[in-house]
Amino acid sequence: MLTRIDHIGIACFDLDKTVEFYRATYGFEVFHSEVNEEQGVREAMLKINDTGDGGASYLQLLEPTREDSTVAKWLAKNGEGVHHIAFGTADVDGDAADIKSKGVRVLYDEPRIGSMGSRITFLHPKDCGGVLTELVTSATTTEH
Numbered sequence: 001m002l003t004r005i006d007h008i009g010i011a012c013f014d015l016d017k018t019v020e021f022y023r024a025t026y027g028f029e030v031f032h033s034e035v036n037e038e039q040g041v042r043e044a045m046l047k048i049n050d051t052g053d054g055g056a057s058y059l060q061l062l063e064p065t066r067e068d069s070t071v072a073k074w075l076a077k078n079g080e081g082v083h084h085i086a087f088g089t090a091d092v093d094g095d096a097a098d099i100k101s102k103g104v105r106v107l108y109d110e111p112r113i114g115s116m117g118s119r120i121t122f123l124h125p126k127d128c129g130g131v132l133t134e135l136v137t138s139a140t141t142t143e144h
């Protein structure tokens, strides 16, 4: 069951500059940052709020680390902006299988490692009304 918005992914050319915009404009601070080599991104997670299921909601700022990454490709075509939304679930495997059975393409056969050790998969944007959609099971929170 999808229980929360885990994050909204925002693609940018310059992560440090974008982090500073969110800090100076809204007062949001970086909760966590990391490089995900597999996904080809450097990212900053800005925690917005805790959620009733023991998880949290974040803004995820994404800067590409290589030219052939999906985010670099998307930035070249669209410029900066909202890249994807992510729903939190206690069971990414089960929810991905259920959604796949409804005819939506799930992009990974097995969930991969996402931010903060989470397990993630993606749904094809062409099957989701133009919205790249991610499913996330957090590594550290206890969701029910």
Ligand code: MC0
Residues within 6 Å of the ligand: 009, 036, 039, 041, 043, 060, 062, 070, 071, 073, 074, 083, 084, 086, 107, 113, 114, 115, 116, 118, 120, 122, 124, 125, 126, 130, 131, 132, 134
């Ligand atoms: C591509 N398309 C999108 C899109 N990316 N539509 C909405 N939102 C996006 N973000 C559209 C294109 O405009 C194009 O439509 C069509 O999908 C095919 O795209 P493409 O540019 O030809 O590229 P493909 O097919 O090679 O790849 C698209 C696909 C890819 C969605 C399969 O981006 C992908 O695998 N994404 C999942 C992984 C990802 O995005 N990782 C970065 C975040 P037209 O109409 O022009 O044909 S990593 C992350 O977020 C992790 C670290 C985390 O959360 O923990």
